[in-house]
Amino acid sequence: MHRTLEVDHTDSYITASKAWTYIGGSNAFRTAPTQYHPYELVPLANNDIFKKLGKFKASPAAQIMYSIEPQLIKALKSKISADYWQYLESLIPPKIVGDRANKQVKDTVSRILLLNEKITSDNRIFETLIHAFDLFNGGYDRLGVEYKAMPAIQKQMRQRQVPAPVRKLNYPFVAELLKEHDAPMDAAYYEKARQYYQGILTEAYAIRNFDVHAGTGNNRALIKIQKTLPGMIFRFRGLIFDAIKEYPNATIDIIMGMLIEKAEKLLQK
Amino acid sequence: MPGIKRITNENADVEAKVNYFIDRYNHHVLYGGSEWHLELENQLSLIEKIHFQLTKDPEYRIPYFDNYFAHEFFDEEEEWLHYPAYQNVKKVIQAYKAANTEKEKKQILNQVSFVKALEKLIDELRFHMPEKLMELLMSIFLCVHPLEEHEHISKLNLVAKLMVSEGYFSGKTLEDLDGVINRIFYNGNERRYRDSQFPFPAEVKKADRKKYLSARSLENQIRGFKSVMQEDPNKGIVVMRVFGSVRLPDEFEFNYNGVYFLGPETPRIIKLKASIPDRKDGFRDFFKKDCFYIATPLEWFSFYNIKYRMRAAVSSQLDYFSCHIAPNTRSRSYR
Numbered sequence: 001m002h003r004t005l006e007v008d009h010t011d012s013y014i015t016a017s018k019a020w021t022y023i024g025g026s027n028a029f030r031t032a033p034t035q036y037h038p039y040e041l042v043p044l045a046n047n048d049i050f051k052k053l054g055k056f057k058a059s060p061a062a063q064i065m066y067s068i069e070p071q072l073i074k075a076l077k078s079k080i081s082a083d084y085w086q087y088l089e090s091l092i093p094p095k096i097v098g099d100r101a102n103k104q105v106k107d108t109v110s111r112i113l114l115l116n117e118k119i120t121s122d123n124r125i126f127e128t129l130i131h132a133f134d135l136f137n138g139g140y141d142r143l144g145v146e147y148k149a150m151p152a153i154q155k156q157m158r159q160r161q162v163p164a165p166v167r168k169l170n171y172p173f174v175a176e177l178l179k180e181h182d183a184p185m186d187a188a189y190y191e192k193a194r195q196y197y198q199g200i201l202t203e204a205y206a207i208r209n210f211d212v213h214a215g216t217g218n219n220r221a222l223i224k225i226q227k228t229l230p231g232m233i234f235r236f237r238g239l240i241f242d243a244i245k246e247y248p249n250a251t252i253d254i255i256m257g258m259l260i261e262k263a264e265k266l267l268q269k
Numbered sequence: 270m271p272g273i274k275r276i277t278n279e280n281a282d283v284e285a286k287v288n289y290f291i292d293r294y295n296h297h298v299l300y301g302g303s304e305w306h307l308e309l310e311n312q313l314s315l316i317e318k319i320h321f322q323l324t325k326d327p328e329y330r331i332p333y334f335d336n337y338f339a340h341e342f343f344d345e346e347e348e349w350l351h352y353p354a355y356q357n358v359k360k361v362i363q364a365y366k367a368a369n370t371e372k373e374k375k376q377i378l379n380q381v382s383f384v385k386a387l388e389k390l391i392d393e394l395r396f397h398m399p400e401k402l403m404e405l406l407m408s409i410f411l412c413v414h415p416l417e418e419h420e421h422i423s424k425l426n427l428v429a430k431l432m433v434s435e436g437y438f439s440g441k442t443l444e445d446l447d448g449v450i451n452r453i454f455y456n457g458n459e460r461r462y463r464d465s466q467f468p469f470p471a472e473v474k475k476a477d478r479k480k481y482l483s484a485r486s487l488e489n490q491i492r493g494f495k496s497v498m499q500e501d502p503n504k505g506i507v508v509m510r511v512f513g514s515v516r517l518p519d520e521f522e523f524n525y526n527g528v529y530f531l532g533p534e535t536p537r538i539i540k541l542k543a544s545i546p547d548r549k550d551g552f553r554d555f556f557k558k559d560c561f562y563i564a565t566p567l568e569w570f571s572f573y574n575i576k577y578r579m580r581a582a583v584s585s586q587l588d589y590f591s592c593h594i595a596p597n598t599r600s601r602s603y604r
Binding site for chain 1: 285299300302303304309310313317318321322333336416417422437438440503506508509513540544545546551554560572575576583587591
């Protein structure tokens with residue numbers, strides 16, 4: 001056991017010179033805890049696999065997801081590449097026949113992620129557009145859209161449709177985003193995405209071998225992985241969730257196999 | 270995230286280009302890493318990783334080098350033009366790509382001259398990259414052709430990617446990078462905190478700062494992007510409180526692997542407390558005796574990242590401390 005000690009989570013700190021004299025600092029009252037808004041607490045319910053897969057307790061794949069969830073939480077907390085890797089390897093065990101263990105993870109994750117590449121991209125584009133036309137920062141005004149038209153425009157964009165006034169707009173950044181949105185994702189596009197994910201996983205695996213500890217500051221490779229890998233894992237996990245809901249009786253191997261097959265089709269189109 | 274289309278300029282073409290770049294920059298800050306075309310990478314980080322892999326792992330694991338050398342940066346000559354040392358690195362990479370067997374590849378990697386060439390290139394990139402990016406940006410802005418021509422859009426996308434990556438890789442947070450545009454385009458020189466001050470180039474003296482900004486020239490502003498990239502971190506000792514219903518003896522002091530654990534009446538804390546100016550009376554709470562202190566020398570950029578860095582820097586030492594003061598481990602003492 002250990003005693004739970006916590007570094008102060010308010011914004012209070014003092015900075016001092018080498019001689020321990022005051023340089024500066026920030027002060028927050030102890031009695032004022034950080035106020036959370038309901039929307040900031042949405043991730044709690046969104047990521048709750050025990051509730052989300054509650055109806056599928058009998059699913060063999062869901063049981064594996066349950067049992068390895070603590071590994072993911074450990075990785076999120078430590079931010080160490082090796083911990084993320086452990087989670088992925090528990091989810092995608094190495095094949096017993098020959099082949100290297102890491103290869104299995106890289107090939108599987110980098111392919112399955114393609115299945116929501118379009119959704120990921122659309123979410124990014126529409127979130128950006130919704131913010132661009134924001135009513136509070138005056139974006140709609142600078143872009144020359146009437147206030148009256150805004151509610152309908154925002155509603156359409158939340159439904160992931162491009163409103164006509166936005167389409168007509170002559171502003172290069174918006175036009176570029178729409179170009180990205182309209183461009184069909186073909187096999188070549190998916191292949192680039194697959195190589196990117198494969199590359200990230202390869203880098204993550206290299207770091208895992210060096211066993212670099214989080215927080216060592218200037219390690220560029222480490223920062224890249226910390227900013228990229230967690231998002232990939234959550235996307236991957238979401239896809240497995242959906243598959244479990246669709247095929248509650250399938251084992252995790254069968255689910256992975258089906259998803260890979262679907263992804264392969266995207267790469268061959 | 271700041272809104273879009275924030276800049277006005279008397280030249281409509283320049284305005285369109287600057288706005289496009291700023292929007293792209295902010296977009297990359299928010300979504301960097303999420304898709305293949307929004308990768309977080311630049312030439313410096315790529316070459317540093319290759320150097321690290323080469324010098325730290327004597328086994329030369331080929332899959333990692335295959336991965337690094339396949340990066341699209343190595344397919345383009347143009348981005349390396351300003352760095353003469355690249356030519357020697359390129360030769361090795363091309364030879365490596367032409368090799369057929371692992372053994373051959375390992376032999377190619379094993380040349381002493383490759384490490385030297387990489388080190389030279391790293392020096393060049395560290396020294397020149399911010400300047401070259403700023404110059405490229407300026408040349409696009411001032412080009413007589415509009416945004417839509419001469420691949421300006423894809424070039425601006427690239428500059429945004431390289432600059433934002435450099436920001437993250439130097440240890441800045443999303444909040445820091447989010448603030449860069451505001452610091453460059455909307456600030457006076459009187460701001461007290463560096464986090465919100467215009468990033469003045471080192472060669473501009475304090476007395477000239479007002480003049481520098483009032484000139485309102487685009488070039489002066491764009492120079493800010495370069496100095497942001499070259500900003501040195503603040504340095505000092507950071508002191509924070511530790512909670513957990515533990516009170517250390519008043520004068521207890523312990524240093525484990527560079528991190529101080531300090532009771533409330535240790536000489537260091539007394540000295541620190543005495544040096545706080547009277548007007549800063551808000552820190553009274555900080556010295557209430559219901560906690561103890563943890564302190565370590567640290568480098569940080571801003572209010573935003575000092576907290577993250579501090580927690581990361583002391584985490585394993587704090588774990589050590591908490592494991593060894595737990596009641597049931599007290600008997601485990603090594604003499």
